[in-house]
Amino acid sequence: MAKTIIDKVWEKHTVMQEDNKPGLLYIDLHLLHEVTSPQAFAGLREKNRPVRRPDLCFATMDHNIPTKNRFVIDDSIALKQIQTLEQNCKEYGIHLEGLESEHQGIVHVIGPELGLTLPGKTIVCGDSHTSTHGAFGALAFGIGTSEVEHVLATQTLWQQKPKQLKVNIEGKRGFGVTAKDIILALIAQYGTNAGAGHVIEFTGETVRSFTMEERMTLCNMSIEAGAKAGLVAPDETTFEYIKGRKYAPQGEQFEEKMKEWSALCSDADAKYDKVIEINAAEVEPMVTWGTNPSMGVGISGNVPSYTNEQTQQEKEALQKALQYMGLNPGQSLTEVPVQHVFIGSCTNSRISDLRAAAKVVKGKKVHGAVQAIVVPGSQQVKVKAEQEGLHLVFQEAGFDWRDSGCSMCLGMNPDIVPEGERCASTSNRNFEGRQGKGARTHLVSPEMAAAAAIEGKFTDVRKFQSGSRDGEQYARI
Ligand SMILES: CC(C)[C@H](C(=O)O)[C@@H](O)C(=O)O
């Protein structure tokens, strides 16, 4: 029978499978961070169990660390979680990229960067955006804390095989349109439940043309479309990215692996439970206006109005979102002023994101009413950006240049948006209170965030580039 890449990875990792029951999956890589691991280790300790494969675990700290004066942690819960992770890793022999490490960073940024994330692997982490690693053709998904304990103890996980959704993206995307815009457009059209119970395989010419970093952005947000995971079958772009990375197979071993990885694709006549077609040419730079990632619209569009077609329930949901966001029905997004700009998070904090934003910012100044920060996804991204002089571009414009971490993506560290204030954010979630109590989050691409920082309001980034526009993706140099 024809198989999808998901079937292939699944079958290869199934240790045990009884009819109509969850299967037992072998896990190749277990990523850990400070927030969702303490109880799991405590559980092990209580039962006096060792970690079965410490060599397949890899830890970092990212969520609640400060991005300024990173060694001064005032919050007692954050400090406790960080120290607990250090102790646990030491006690159980797990590799940790701590605050002092040059390889520290957001867990979903450093996995790929260090060559830990590889095609065909099963990868888990107590974190929903583990889907990011799917960009390499890995089956990667978030797990709960009790499952973290199970994986630590057994290196396996009970899983019901998910359904499969193919999202086929074709068409040449327009100038200034990024992977972030395409996934936001998909979620705006099909909703935050589109992928519920499914793993998404992203296919199509547009996806093939994406860099690995763009594929990561796409897979990162598949979770925001409700999916369990998202993946892209590996190809030359993938192998090229992996080659030479610290923990990737080297030399002859790499060549061998590449042969194996090349077979990792869906058979031509493989069946999916659902198929969605997206035309990338129809997507424009997106901005979310509401309190979930599906509440978004192209920059030339408006905040929605009430219509006769809406049910009472839909009207109430719209009203609630607009009230929280401090917006009026029908309002143009280009009139909406922002007070904060955040360029960072596991969605958009890689070197190509920073280059793209810097290109928009270069030679301009951040609007006087805006506080803007750039938070590289890892310390390695930070170093690379500094070698290229990007930090100077940002600093000269008035951006704050920080150390890596989750930062303003979520209100778990000192980078908070004050109540009632508005942030153009390159992160992935815009739920109520996500960036702080009463904070108003608008999800955008790095280019759009950079443009908003300069104008002090949302604006179409495409106009910033009119002089130098050459039909190429300026965003991805
Ligand atoms: C803290 C963690 C459990 C959480 C997640 O699972 O995604 C966080 O990373 C997030 O983005 O909301």
Ligand code: SF4
């Ligand atoms: S950057 Fe944001 S979305 Fe990503 S892991 Fe951290 S908190 Fe979660």
